[in-house]
Amino acid sequence: MQTGEPFTINDYAGKVVLLETMAIWCPTCRRQGDEVARLHELLGDPEELVSVSLDVDMGENAEMLARYADELGYDWHFAVAPLLVARALGNLYSAQYLNPPISPMLIVDRDGSVLGLPFGDVKSAEALAGVIEPLLDR
Numbered sequence: 001m002q003t004g005e006p007f008t009i010n011d012y013a014g015k016v017v018l019l020e021t022m023a024i025w026c027p028t029c030r031r032q033g034d035e036v037a038r039l040h041e042l043l044g045d046p047e048e049l050v051s052v053s054l055d056v057d058m059g060e061n062a063e064m065l066a067r068y069a070d071e072l073g074y075d076w077h078f079a080v081a082p083l084l085v086a087r088a089l090g091n092l093y094s095a096q097y098l099n100p101p102i103s104p105m106l107i108v109d110r111d112g113s114v115l116g117l118p119f120g121d122v123k124s125a126e127a128l129a130g131v132i133e134p135l136l137d138r
Helices: 027-043 062-072 084-093 123-136
Strands: 016-022 047-055 078-080 105-108 114-116
Touching: 016 027, 016 123, 027 047, 027 062, 027 123, 062 078, 105 123
Parallel strands: 016 047, 047 078
Antiparallel strands: 016 105, 105 114
């Protein structure tokens, strides 16, 4: 969304990627976004950590998402998932990743292995750091 250029998670190979599926109407997503912002502050915003918020609501568009991220001061990567990407995500990992209010998140480590985080609760910056820091140290 920031550049208007398409990207894939493979563009961040060798880094740790925190992927959150979300929607701008979702209050849980807003709370989770605040924790992602705190996470980057807590860890000193390391270059090796890439956060991506992927909007999976087909009724939302890049302009709406850009305004949302700007108004909240979120400065990581935001993108609207094309239908094929959303379907692939649901097929590969679970349809739960297309349900933003349950706070779905995946972590892709430096080797490309994917770790799904528990559904249902907003993950605190400290809890996220506890999972991500060891991956950054590798």
